[in-house]
Amino acid sequence: MSENRRQVIVDITIAAPIEAVWAALRDPAQIANWFGWDAPGLAEEIKFIFQDGAAVDEARHVVEFSEWEGIRDVVELTRDGKQTRLLLTRADGAPIDWTGVYEDITQGWINFFQQLRLALELHPGEDRRTIFLSGSSKPGIGEPTTELGLGEVADLAPGQAYAVRLGTGDSASGKVWYQTHFQTALTVEQWGNGLLVVTDKGISDSRPHGGGSVLLTTYGLEDTEFRALEQRWNDWWSARYPKSSN
Structure with a gap:
């Protein structure tokens, strides 16, 4: 080859x-x-x-x-x-x-x-905890980036600072970590300088209204704080993007 x-x-x-x-x-x-x-x-x-x-x-x-x-x-x-x-x-x-x-x-x-x-x-030597959610949009629900209120943040260049109140009600601030056509990734100071990766997967046969996923990476959160974050995001996500393997 x-x-x-x-x-x-x-x-x-x-x-x-x-x-x-x-x-x-x-x-x-x-x-x-x-x-x-x-x-x-x-x-x-x-x-x-x-x-x-x-x-x-x-x-x-x-x-x-x-x-x-x-x-x-x-x-x-x-x-x-x-x-x-x-x-x-x-x-x-x-x-x-x-x-x-x-x-x-x-x-x-x-x-x-x-x-x-x-x-x-x-985070050298530190352990992470993650929350992963994926699904297809319900009718009338936009892609995750839009529903989370990240439209303007997604236009920032990697390394630029941001501060936003997310659609889940969480306040998030930090820097843009990386971007692709499909993904927006942000460091999140409130999660121990963790990372939020939001993926818009778009429309397909299995996602007639679009959809995507989120991956939350956290460091150093207390158990009660992490569980509350997990419950809040699960509730918000499941109301908009029923669980899917796509």
């Missing part, structure tokens, strides 16, 4: 030494603090993807994941002074549609490696 057919999915610089980033890619306990979200099957999924289904080149800091549907994803780390460049590329797949049809795996990798950057830059 020609290297010209290799597509870049993620290309980010992490303010951490390559040894720390590599450890976070290989240690299952550390992977659980940035990959996916709190779920009963997370440990098994990590083992399947990063251990059983990965070819590892320690010397070159490269992990090649098992082929799926004829596609091969490879992550490579390179030293950039005291920082680390993380490059995730895809071989043999169809051209990536960055603005049209939402695709879970591509957007998921972007989300997760940005969660890795958050963990290493802002």
Whole structure:
């Protein structure tokens, strides 16, 4: 296969030494603090993807994941002074549609490696707790970004400060962490400088009115505070986006 057919999915610089980033890619306990979200099957999924289904080149800091549907994803780390460049590329797949049809795996990798950057830059050695909600819009309900009142915030550039009262009633402030056509991610000081990732998935056969997901990453919240946050978001979400696997 020609290297010209290799597509870049993620290309980010992490303010951490390559040894720390590599450890976070290989240690299952550390992977659980940035990959996916709190779920009963997370440990098994990590083992399947990063251990059983990965070819590892320690010397070159490269992990090649098992082929799926004829596609091969490879992550490579390179030293950039005291920082680390993380490059995730895809071989043999169809051209990536960055603005049209939402695709879970591509957007998921972007989300997760940005969660890795958050963990290493802002929360090294800390444990996270997450809330993940997904579903399709009820008739008359807009995409999550709109319903949460993030229309103007979504227009800000990464690194810019924001402050907003969300549709859930929560006050949130911090900085724009990253953006894609589908995702808006914001650090949230009120969640221990955690992260809110809001995904608008758009209209499809399974989502005739649109829909999406939210991933809340929190640090250092008391149990009662976290449970209240979880209940508030579950109530708000289920009234607008019935649970869906899409």
